[in-house]
Amino acid sequence: MATGWTIRPIRLPDEHLPTGTREGDWQCRACATPWPCETAGEFLRQGRCTCGATTWWETRGPRNWHVGPRCYTATDVIVRQAADLKAYREAHPHYPPSHYYPPKPRRVRRQKPPHRHRPAAPGDIRPGTWTWVKPGALHPGWGDIHQHAMITRPGLPKCEVWLTLDGTVHDVKADQLILAGRPRKDRPAWWEWTVAAHLNHDRPAAQESGNHTAVQLDLLSGHTDV
Known part of the structure; x- marks a missing residue:
């Protein structure tokens, strides 16, 4: 050694x-x-x-x-x-601290709704559809970021939504709701539509069918039995 x-x-x-x-x-x-x-x-x-x-x-x-x-x-x-x-x-x-935002006004709180729905085609918006609320669509007390929400009552111009953040219920303009927060390769293009675009997707067809019905009623009203 x-x-x-x-x-x-x-x-x-x-x-x-x-x-x-x-x-x-x-x-x-x-x-x-x-x-x-x-x-x-x-x-x-x-x-x-x-x-x-x-x-x-x-x-x-x-x-x-x-x-x-x-x-x-x-x-x-x-x-x-x-x-x-x-x-x-x-x-x-x-993100700024919570005291940066103004106080939240009173909103109804509910448990998570039992609805469950995943759109299968354009215009397929029903209760239970998950969406993202765009910044600025809610009261400033809920911040200026995207909020995850479930549609509980679809409609135009506003939809009723339930926020996952705190369980509050809000009436939000349908054009401020989107299905996807960001694009993905496995999703069709209509996932990037606003809820308003989806709800308006079937309206022309419904209006056209209603016009046909009205024309038929007018023809029948003018017909008399011999």
Whole structure:
């Protein structure tokens, strides 16, 4: 077994720390050479300060050394940290807290309706159809984001819907309700229609059939038995 073997240190050994009277004129404590010495270089990574001076950071530790003139004060550090925090918040926006919205007016609350319906074709809107309420369709107290809701009474110009958020019931304009919150490849194009478009889809046919009936009634009313 070899003698003199020791475990290689993970962090920069204290005997190879810099010493000197001013930055930029540091000497290694053990090697008596300009710092960082060859040994210290194995534990450091080089960087550059905003002032342009070279910096050294301990690879596996929190220590760092600024090799150059002092370019900042404690006040500068606080100002820079505040600017970094502001930039982070602007780059990562989030929904405002609940007190940002005005108080919610009273709305009827119900348990989840027993209806269940999935549209199979354009215009197939019945109680139990799940929709998304567009931002701005509800009172501002319910926020400015899409709300998931079930249609409990379809109609024009407004439908009655039940919100999954808090179980409240609302009358919402049919053109502010959509079946899908976002497009998907496995869905037909009519999933992106508003509920108003679906409800209007069968209206021309119904009106046309009603006109035929009226014409037939007019013909019969003018007919007399011989």
